[in-house]
Amino acid sequence: TPTPSPTCSNSGPVVRKTPLITFLEILQQTALNTLGPKNFDPKLYVDLSLKSNLSITQSAFDDLPRTPNGSVSVTDFNGFIQSYFNGAGEDLVYTEPVDFVSEPEGFLPEVVNREVRAWALEVHSLWKNLSRKVSDRVLDRPEFHTLLPLAKPVMIPGSRFREVYYWDSYWVIRGLLASKMYETAKGIVTNLISLIDEFGHVLNGARAYYTNRSQPPLLSAMVYDIYTRTGDIDFARKSSPALLKEHKFWNSEIHSVRIHDAEGCNRTLSRYYAMWNKPRPESSTIDIETASKLMNDSAKQHLYRELASTAESGWDFSTRWMRNGSDLTTLATTSIIPVDLNAFILKMELDIAFLANVTGDCTISVHFQEAAQARKQAMNSVFWTAEMGQWLDYWLSNGTTCRGHTWEASNQNRNIFASNFVPLWIELFNSDCTLVEQVMQDLRSSGLIRAVGIATSLTNSGQQWDFPNGWAPLQHMIVEGLARSGSKEARSMAEDIAVRWIRINYVAYKKSGAMHEKYDVEKCGEFGGGGEYIPQTGFGWWNGVVLAFLEEFGWPQDLNIDCN
Ligand SMILES: OC[C@H]1O[C@H](O[C@H]2O[C@H](CO)[C@@H](O)[C@H](O)[C@H]2O)[C@H](O)[C@@H](O)[C@@H]1O
Numbered sequence: 298t299p300t301p302s303p304t305c306s307n308s309g310p311v312v313r314k315t316p317l318i319t320f321l322e323i324l325q326q327t328a329l330n331t332l333g334p335k336n337f338d339p340k341l342y343v344d345l346s347l348k349s350n351l352s353i354t355q356s357a358f359d360d361l362p363r364t365p366n367g368s369v370s371v372t373d374f375n376g377f378i379q380s381y382f383n384g385a386g387e388d389l390v391y392t393e394p395v396d397f398v399s400e401p402e403g404f405l406p407e408v409v410n411r412e413v414r415a416w417a418l419e420v421h422s423l424w425k426n427l428s429r430k431v432s433d434r435v436l437d438r439p440e441f442h443t444l445l446p447l448a449k450p451v452m453i454p455g456s457r458f459r460e461v462y463y464w465d466s467y468w469v470i471r472g473l474l475a476s477k478m479y480e481t482a483k484g485i486v487t488n489l490i491s492l493i494d495e496f497g498h499v500l501n502g503a504r505a506y507y508t509n510r511s512q513p514p515l516l517s518a519m520v521y522d523i524y525t526r527t528g529d530i531d532f533a534r535k536s537s538p539a540l541l542k543e544h545k546f547w548n549s550e551i552h553s554v555r556i557h558d559a560e561g562c563n564r565t566l567s568r569y570y571a572m573w574n575k576p577r578p579e580s581s582t583i584d585i586e587t588a589s590k591l592m593n594d595s596a597k598q599h600l601y602r603e604l605a606s607t608a609e610s611g612w613d614f615s616t617r618w619m620r621n622g623s624d625l626t627t628l629a630t631t632s633i634i635p636v637d638l639n640a641f642i643l644k645m646e647l648d649i650a651f652l653a654n655v656t657g658d659c660t661i662s663v664h665f666q667e668a669a670q671a672r673k674q675a676m677n678s679v680f681w682t683a684e685m686g687q688w689l690d691y692w693l694s695n696g697t698t699c700r701g702h703t704w705e706a707s708n709q710n711r712n713i714f715a716s717n718f719v720p721l722w723i724e725l726f727n728s729d730c731t732l733v734e735q736v737m738q739d740l741r742s743s744g745l746i747r748a749v750g751i752a753t754s755l756t757n758s759g760q761q762w763d764f765p766n767g768w769a770p771l772q773h774m775i776v777e778g779l780a781r782s783g784s785k786e787a788r789s790m791a792e793d794i795a796v797r798w799i800r801i802n803y804v805a806y807k808k809s810g811a812m813h814e815k816y817d818v819e820k821c822g823e824f825g826g827g828g829e830y831i832p833q834t835g836f837g838w839w840n841g842v843v844l845a846f847l848e849e850f851g852w853p854q855d856l857n858i859d860c861n
Pocket residue numbers: 340454458462464465501577579580608609611612613614
């Protein structure tokens with residue numbers, strides 16, 4: 298792995314932290330000291346909402362009896378939580394989606410096997426479990442909550458993820474479209490647009506502690522897919538200003554990086570960069586512990602920005618972002634130009650051009666077609682390596698600023714990650730038969746295709762975005778890219794991966810009664826592990842990807858759904 302310069306991330310914007318978050322982080326630390334690390338989830342404490350004013354709550358907290366070393370008894374602590382807080386998740390209430398019917402007309406017509414069809418209907422019915430609306434209590438007293446008010450119902454991922462998440466929503470929407478729940482899908486987009494209106498970008502998730510960063514930008518893909526399914530031109534027109542604003546955010550000073558390439562041309566690409574240099578509030582105790590190995594405040598601030606920027610990537614955490622794969626303090630995300638982020642922004646540019654065309658705005662359409670061409674060329678010249686048949690992340694290692702790097706082949710990260718194949722998802726790439734042929738061969742020999750799905754990487758680091766975990770979004774983008782390429786061989790490879798993936802989900806569901814957040818791609822029916830929280834169930838994007846795969850490939854009567 299090349300060594301990046303740590304220089305471009307110490308300075309940079311930091312958003313304001315609310316007094317409620319500051320207090321809840323103190324509560325989180327006290328909870329850890331009082332209750333101990335077993336089964337401790339720091340996020341629980343920043344998701345609590347107040348029963349009365351912060352000042353009253355704070356003074357009751359200050360009045361709790363303390364031992365000489367400052368700790369509070371378990372009984373006093375639990376009593377305080379009960380008296381002064383509503384439970385985490387209580388500020389979102391169950392709501393039946395308006396467009397849910399138990400068997401929608403035209404639902405997965407190609408799924409003919411009775412067992413698989415019955416299960417697909419069960420997965421479809423899980424939308425009812427994950428559907429929530431923000432309680433009126435949040436609208437009345439927003440300052441009592443870290444949950445942000447949203448006008449329309451949301452689909453949550455599930456378990457500890459009690460709020461809506463940005464990139465998860467894309468695959469949730471793909472599932473909702475298969476479930477014919479168009480109103481719910483549009484409502485999710487309306488909510489995300491309201492976040493752009495208020496904060497200038499879609500937040501990582503709809504919580505006050507997520508305002509410092511975004512997540513992989515897929516809003517345009519949501520609008521595009523809903524529009525192509527429904528033909529709702531009014532929806533496309535209303536969404537357009539927000540997409541333009543989001544495009545600016547991802548090309549702003551903090552996110553954009555200029556590279557002088559091998560042909561002597563200047564290329565502009567984007568990176569992840571959180572507006573934060575403190576512990577992530579939802580994982581504050583963990584980040585403080587991680588940073589305790591560092592000696593000075595400046596090094597700690599640098600690490601905190603890297604931790605938050607990695608959360609912005611959606612891949613939190615992975616050796617992909619680390620100089621030393623066994624040491625999280627070596628995270629260097631802001632010094633990396635990621636392949637998948639630029640594929641998403643390229644898609645954003647193509648989607649904006651398409652939508653502007655259908656709504657009759659030719660100037661915008663032409664402008665974004667040109668922007669897409671420029672980004673495609675930049676991706677070819679900075680990321681692509683013909684020798685490996687992959688796009689490789691680029692590490693910024695020269696110079697002391699974030700502007701004006703000169704490209705060097707040795708700065709491409711030659712380690713294998715599923716993200717190296719994400720550009721296949723974009724039509725500008727998957728419509729090129731020769732390219733698809735080459736990438737497909739390399740994917741086959743990459744080591745990523747395992748018994749039951751595509752591994753995230755080849756390194757078993759204990760981080761959740763590494764081997765042997767497989768994640769729904771990565772399976773979906775690669776499979777869909779292959780399937781839509783027009784090559785028969787690529788489609789058959791895509792179908793093979795999708796079938797194995799559906800099986801892993803089915804078998805795990807039958808065994809445990811739940812859909813899981815991540816799976817072990819080595820063992821059919823086993824969920825994944827690693828990372829900073831225990832495995833979660835629910836799970837929004839898994840349900841979405843299963844339904845999207847069944848919609849794309851169907852399931853014939855005589856195809857076995859079990860592992861063997
Ligand atoms: O609390 C730790 C981190 O949790 C989230 O990340 C993980 O779950 C998300 C929801 O399913 C998913 O979008 C993300 O890719 C996962 O890594 C959260 O997004 C992080 O910001 C947070 O620090």
